[in-house]
Amino acid sequence: MINEKMRMLGAKRSVIRELFEYGKQRKAEIGYDNVYDFSLGNPSVPAPKEVNEGIKKLIESESSLALHGYTSAQGDASVREAIADYINKNYDAGVRADCIYMSVGAAAALTSTLTALVNEGEEVIVLSPYFPEYKVFIEKCGGVVREVRCDDRLMPDIPAIEKAINEKTAAIIVNSPNNPTGAIYPEGIIASLCDLLRRSSEKIGHPIYLISDEPYRELAYDGVKVPYLTKFYDNTIVCYSFSKSLSIPGERIGYALVSPSCEDFISVYQAICGAGRALGYVCAPSMLQKLIPLCLGVTSDISIYDRNRQILLEKLSEYGFDMVRPQGAFYLFIKSPSGDATEFCERAKKHEILIVASDDFGCPGYARLSYCVTTEQIERALPAFKALAESYKE
């Protein structure tokens, strides 16, 4: 018996994890500092002091039963109130506490939202390149992945999305700042996309939900603002995580937020609660929930990622690598000089540089470089990048 699909998912490591494991082994062989590992999107900047101070404060001030006991399934009411206030202060989005469902990280927010909105055989549009787990999550709830390539600037290709929409389209996932490209979609493109979604929903006779996956919202550089999508489109569900902004990815705390203007608000919110329940999410970790109001508006030191980005952009361009300037997250999406992603990554490996081939992101010909590493590692790696570039000129 056993569910064979699940076994396969457990047996097959992702390409990213595979490379990470190779890196661990290689570091043991030739020394930690001699391998330039840019494989994982794991924050390298410590959590801001408010995180550990907040936990200590909670332990000292709250009773054990209140702090470690069940919260309601949708999350502690005062925590959701604080998050709604923060969002309204920053984005003037008019959200309410009862729009928010506290989740065990963004992944749980995504699986609960997809399970709530997608029926067997319905389609979910993803913009390639995209985070590979989207495919796992969509297929788990019986949905069909409909990939639409971004344009050459790595922005949503509106005409291509229009062609992909049909009566079976249930939702589209948007991820800005983007993993793996670092792109931030500007207001103009978001507005065009939302216009299309409105027109198409009308045409096909049911709403197309816009699922905004936002773990990197705070990681934006060059003074760029990340548009708040509920203000552009009523049928929006935001899936947010505190993993990257607070450097606490292991703690699994985030939320799903249903736009208060969503046309079937109560049903959508109830379905997300029901899906969370059916997937086994009793409540999001209680102490971590209560930590959030003490950390809203705080981030770990993002300037370190920005410095890494600037060094890499300057030097890699100088060496002759081709890439679109990323404005957010902590990823650089580099064109393979040979046009072949795997060839590029294998050749990089010979220079002890670990970067991820783009094929698993649903898009050939690139490599993803995660620059959430120390600046020292980047500086140490520069001669290897130079040698890698030169190897293509021989």
Add this chain to the structure above:
Amino acid sequence: MINEKMRMLGAKRSVIRELFEYGKQRKAEIGYDNVYDFSLGNPSVPAPKEVNEGIKKLIESESSLALHGYTSAQGDASVREAIADYINKNYDAGVRADCIYMSVGAAAALTSTLTALVNEGEEVIVLSPYFPEYKVFIEKCGGVVREVRCDDRLMPDIPAIEKAINEKTAAIIVNSPNNPTGAIYPEGIIASLCDLLRRSSEKIGHPIYLISDEPYRELAYDGVKVPYLTKFYDNTIVCYSFSKSLSIPGERIGYALVSPSCEDFISVYQAICGAGRALGYVCAPSMLQKLIPLCLGVTSDISIYDRNRQILLEKLSEYGFDMVRPQGAFYLFIKSPSGDATEFCERAKKHEILIVASDDFGCPGYARLSYCVTTEQIERALPAFKALAESYKE
């Protein structure tokens, strides 16, 4: 669109929650101390001091990135090692760290295990009365619930289970100490059940998995030992939670453990990992994982529950209520004097006693009383119980 099943699950509160909400309102009306709320299975005894002390110690001794960063999907290796050692020391069960998958509580262990083992249309046997969420979890992964009534002593009815087994039987869920009855299944009954499962597996040509849901393992009284099921049956998966033993139900930390003797061990373990991934469980909360080795063998003060149990058993029997003496968990399963569960609970309400009708547990004619409350509440409630009993004699 929207998934209607999920909406229903989110819209319909469980009977237990409904009663709890009624209780909150009633307390506001007539005063907290005048309502005798026995509705929820929420620990009332604070966490042992090791929990908060352990958290503080981790914050002071571990780096932020190590403490709050991602662990591997199956959980931190040293945490799993510590748990395996503890189990072997206590139960001589010969388990290994790589048998354990750290989960976001027992609910997540159950949904991951069921998703791993059950294919569309396959059957899972549950012994009624049973925890109502089993039905939600089984149906979510396309399985069919097959209820088998316990006998009059609230023990598994082996001949009835034998009749229920057929070629579609994928698994059976066993929960001892039991919610809602408080029963602990003795070795003799476990041995008979496991004999049956072995014979039946052979007969139908594939393994029937034994899923042991064990959030109440440590809550056993009268010196009773809870048998460790992997020692009785090879194809066992234990779903464990630290929620009740450490009084931290909101923190969501537990594990699934595949018996090292499971006949398709690697596939079963991989399928659980794959299911966890597909459901959106990236890893169990990292700091809570690391807390576990500091708290193994420690429990909150369970003697308080035992005292509550003894007072209730003595007094309720004296008043004429009929119940099987529970030896574990913190529930009393009382026979309705009228034979009708709802009538009993509604009549109890008039005496300001809140207990849950057994119908939602898949078994008519009883009420569940959760005695995880203060001893003072129990003492205050006794005259109301007496009056309730007498109302049936009028």
